[in-house]
Amino acid sequence: MGAAEKTCPACGAEAVVDGVCGRCGYAQGEAHRCPHCKAVARIEGKGPGVWVCAVCGGPRMPGGLGGSAAVKALAEERAAHAEATKKRLGAWAWGVFAVVATLAVALAWPAALVGKILALAIAIGPALLAVRAGGAVAKSAKEADEAHERALLAAAQALAAAKEGGITAAELGARLEMPEERADALLTQLAVHDRTRIDVGDDAEVRYSVAPEIRVGELLDEEEAASEDVGEKKAVR
Ligand SMILES: [Zn+2]
Ligand SMILES: [Zn+2]
Structure with missing residues (x-):
């Protein structure tokens, strides 16, 4: 250069x-x-x-890093983030409405039983909708996290493929600016789904490499199965 x-x-x-x-x-x-x-x-x-x-x-x-597989995942992540932001606004609006409705009902508490039931419904309805909207926010946020994980996996795989002799968790952690344990988890997940191969060298270092025939792009379809497997693993622990 x-x-x-x-x-x-x-x-x-x-x-x-x-x-x-x-x-x-x-x-x-x-x-x-x-x-x-x-x-x-x-x-x-x-x-x-x-x-x-x-x-x-x-x-x-x-x-x-991670090429088209990462680009696809990042686009999904961005869309999920936007969705979460939009839903957060809805949750907030229902929350405010719930407080106002509760105050209004408390101030004008009716004497008749039918009136009481109606008033309760008015107070509880928005609160339930706020809770439901909050759940939708969490769901979109989780989708964004999962998409980000897919992008990181593609990046990790690209780095493993680029390094002759394979990459260690410490090296990957340094490249992706994350703790070694987190990098190790990414590499392990790639290995579990045969996206990387594990070798233990004479120096007892664990290295992850990618066989030339494995292409990053074709591995995205396996992601659904991959996330399910991780869920099962967690459940077993
Ligand atoms: Zn400069
Ligand atoms: Zn930009």
Whole structure:
């Protein structure tokens, strides 16, 4: 790589590695194109294994890791996030309505039994709807989490495939900015579904590699089965 490719066009620092400036974060090159807003833009870390586009705020993988499988999962994640936000608004509105209805009923508590039953229904109805809307928010949030996990799995698989001799959980953790245990869980899940192969080297290090014939794209269909299996595993514990 020449000096020109290392020099950041934004801040002038000679700190560009893999298209990203180490000083100001300016990104260049197709690998840093956002799948949502299509801008070549840097990402912002939002926690272990979580990044968002600096331009549109959509979920991203660093350097476009995971290819089309990750892009599909990230699009699903973004849609689920939007759905959760929309439903959160609905839950909040029903919550406010429930409080108002309860206050109104408390102030004008009727003497007749039929009136009491009616008043209770008016007070309880919005509260039940608020609870139900809250459940819908949680469901969408869970869908977003699951989609993000699929994107991370695709990224982990791509990294395992790119590294000759396979990748260790510590190496993956460093690349995906997450604790080694979390990286280990991702690699284990890939291995369980034959997306990676496990080798223990002479140094007793566990490495995960990807056979050349396994393509990332064709593995997305297995995700449904994968998440079910994880559920069963949890239930057994
Ligand atoms: Zn810079
Ligand atoms: Zn974007």
